[in-house]
Amino acid sequence: MPVDSPTLALMARKLRRHSLEMTSEAGSGHPTTCMSCAEIVSVLFFDEMRFDPQDPSGADQDVFVLSKGHAAPILWAALREAGAIHDDLLSLRRYGSPLEGHPTPFSPWVRVATGSLGQGLSASAGMAWARKLDRSQGRVYALLGDGESAEGSVWEAAQFASFHALDNLCAIVDMNRLGQSGPTMYQHDLSVYERRFEAFGWKVAVVDGHDVAALRAAFARARSTAGAPFAILARTFKGRGVSFLEDKEGWHGKPVKKGEELQRALAEIGPAEVTIRVEARRYPASAAKAAAAPTLTPEYEPGEEAATREAYGNALAKLAKASPAVVAIDGDTSNSTFSERIKRTAPERYVEGYIAEQNMVGVALGLATEGKIAFASTFACFFTRAYDFIRMAANSKPGHLVLAGSHAGVSIGEDGPSQMALEDLAMMRALTESTVLYPSDAVSAERLVELAARTPGVVYIRTSRPKAKTLYSNDEYFPLGQSKTLRSSRDDAATVVAAGVTVHEALAAHETLLGEGIRTRVIDLYSVKPIDEETLTKAARETKRLVTVEDHSVFGGIGEAVAGVVAGLAPVTRLGIRKMPRSGKPAELLAVHGIDAAGIAAAVRKALGK
């Protein structure tokens, strides 16, 4: 049953009242940011979107992403009014309430955590692309602010969406003129944004964002537009409806005081006795995909030379063949990361992200919310570009999001420091909830890609540029949180903990030292996080001295991770990169930075006082 515009306007008024009351009760939050988009949210939730308030999965329904995450109160209010949640709205921002200060997956209705601005459109584009892939009909709505449209990532998402003709995607920009510290760049000059969205390939409607009928008409136009995404630029006022808040500076992120001030604000808004029953509306179910585990078998000869990045590509192709859920995106480096190999088995499940790593990760997160096992690949160093997106992706607790970084460390050689990932292990480890894997040969690479695909949340896998000898047999398994002890005896005088390219250096150092009568234990720490505390502790107790060696900064990587485990048990000599590298041959650079076999052997001798 269609709702009439006056009723929707009354609901907008009710949502404004909720937003004010909730934030006043919490004593913090962003009521004015909610008030500017009250009509937009009212029209979306009570008229435009087809969804089932009993089913937060979003399957065969329209879905919503609140990119301007600080407007969380009005999202909770709308969900409550729609019958989708039953939480006490006044629990906003209280510890333990799912009604957090910004949207998080502690509410089942939040597909992606937001609150770091400029990220929602990329995730939405990923959802829209997945729905095109699956030929499912539900549309994707993303609500942005004008302030956040200054983020370049918004334009990366915009170009991705138009390039892929995502006409199932609708962005609404709540142009309320005011940012946090003052007016936005272009204030109410909507023509600037109109030209930009058009230049980025979108169809655009410019409307009065407080005019319910105008919004409804714009949504209708959006729904009937084929071949391009649609942007509704809504001219609004922050704090709309309350004289001392509306269009006033100094009210960002500030609630009105409980008591007299709040009552005055509510009185100005006026009464809003309205209830709108949201009926479950769904699209025809899309064809069910057969569930299948992503599985593979490595096929390498012992001693065969292959780069772990190439093995990554092989694994990706195999997993895609085994499971229809596997999809991949890359940032114009697919011939170097070898993610292009997925095209051999599932070309339709590869999407080119071009050189826009933030959007690449955001899109991959969106894909993950649609049930995909999403792989995003680029040079490991370029994931630094997307660190905020990765942080928010981890906070989104995705089903399966694998980030694969190639060309790690100085072992890439001549391209020099701009292309060398030296901080990636630190940055991926620092996420409170993440998994970090680092293969040393082709077999472990394939097995760890398989493991990554089966591990929930954000998983990072680090591959290397140089070819490496195959160390493991094809039937070797690599459980999460364990390690491989490759050399060991009862007489080990020290333990060398290595990973990736340095495993091979550690094995060579082992031979050198053996010739000198020094026995070393060699551990391949393929699971950097979670880390194998048991094996490391045992090695510290038995061998008394540890040397870690990593093709990565000595700050925040493997060395400190190991030191954190064994502190008190054994001294740890940390070998790694301590100064900005230069161009040079890989072997030359490993030597210069003291992480080659000779450097390891020297460190062991020194640790033993020899």
Place this chain on the structure above:
Amino acid sequence: MPVDSPTLALMARKLRRHSLEMTSEAGSGHPTTCMSCAEIVSVLFFDEMRFDPQDPSGADQDVFVLSKGHAAPILWAALREAGAIHDDLLSLRRYGSPLEGHPTPFSPWVRVATGSLGQGLSASAGMAWARKLDRSQGRVYALLGDGESAEGSVWEAAQFASFHALDNLCAIVDMNRLGQSGPTMYQHDLSVYERRFEAFGWKVAVVDGHDVAALRAAFARARSTAGAPFAILARTFKGRGVSFLEDKEGWHGKPVKKGEELQRALAEIGPAEVTIRVEARRYPASAAKAAAAPTLTPEYEPGEEAATREAYGNALAKLAKASPAVVAIDGDTSNSTFSERIKRTAPERYVEGYIAEQNMVGVALGLATEGKIAFASTFACFFTRAYDFIRMAANSKPGHLVLAGSHAGVSIGEDGPSQMALEDLAMMRALTESTVLYPSDAVSAERLVELAARTPGVVYIRTSRPKAKTLYSNDEYFPLGQSKTLRSSRDDAATVVAAGVTVHEALAAHETLLGEGIRTRVIDLYSVKPIDEETLTKAARETKRLVTVEDHSVFGGIGEAVAGVVAGLAPVTRLGIRKMPRSGKPAELLAVHGIDAAGIAAAVRKALGK
């Protein structure tokens, strides 16, 4: 003496030959990327730019930024032909040669390291803004690729440049149609980019990038355009001039083989017997600024409550008053980071960066290259957005670039995880060359801001949201790489290492434990990097047990840094954030995550087996 177009065309041919020969000799590199921009570089270096080949400072000269850093060979070749450098061009990519694979400051002619795409325009905009501030005349030229224009950061820089009317900035986009793994998004449809640059407020010329006369005319238009930055969109062909390379896929980052293949390529290009003498051309010297040390005196009462973020703002205002070199940029958070306080003493030296953190850091780097002591401020968590820019800034070895992150950790409270920096210490520490400071009270905050302003390179300072009691007297000094031992006795049974908000918790825990007869040493680790190895080692030896406590992820932060120092000497109990936080009151969250006084006391008891 003006050079004629045929001579410039001949020089372009010579630069092509150099690029081919250099990369063939090196056995790696990107010759085809150089060949597309040969005419552009020839016209820039031998006609358009006014510079002194004997003076790489760029003062009172035009300056150049190679945003498409993989074209480094042609930059080295042009500098050599211009008489600016005398290095052997065939030393490209050899270890120790300043002619690196991508531009780095190992060459004095490189103002900012490039090679991670999409960053050069922000730095260039920073330089152009500084020159406007100083009323100096030299222009700034940035050469971009079309592939890199997919990076959102390019559009952040574009909007910053037009918003600030930087008509001393000229971007040239080398539209060579081909990326690394295939064609670019829009290939040779230059109208797309034209509409975008226009929508972002630029004046635009579209030219044949291999037509020297057309390029010269476009540069003349750019130079005479007032009030807006100027973009020259140059239609070019990758590998131009060699039939088997030109406009061909599969040749990105691939040299032609030395010997027959190279000779064939050079023969197709033809001879290039040409020399152009570059005369020193400078602008009138701009008014000299009095050199002055950034200095300040804190003025707080003992026990006075002030947030370290507010003290940061106070310090910034004082430093700006003391030194004309101090400038600040913020990302629409200046009323929360308190960077707005600089407006009290030097309003003209504050520039609003709006919500675009990548560009903010890039602009700040550009400011630093112009001799400024540049402060960039935002919420600490949003520096994750700019991590690639920060990495490249560190690689640029700037004079003074201070990044100030506020609202660190769970102590921000109700806003929830999206606004909490939990990874910033790890990410800033991981840079091979960086300084990381973390004040615990208003006095240390001001002193550390002063220290930051005097420390070369990239310096990160982390401030907190809550008010904190003033611990130190105004005349206390905080040398780099040291710490403050706040509680200590000969009978200490354990050492608690804290920083920032947890210092106050550690002091409270000290009192609690004292009441139980347990003496703890308390260390304020204000210099997180470099770290005070001497004091930590002594504490480990004397007290035998360490507890670290940080409002940050337990991975890669203070705890592991300390463990890295004392491994072998003492066990380290690491308290910090181990799971995704939620909204809640600050004290509640410190307790939930075990980093409040009670959590610290419990950890000390446990470490002592009590």
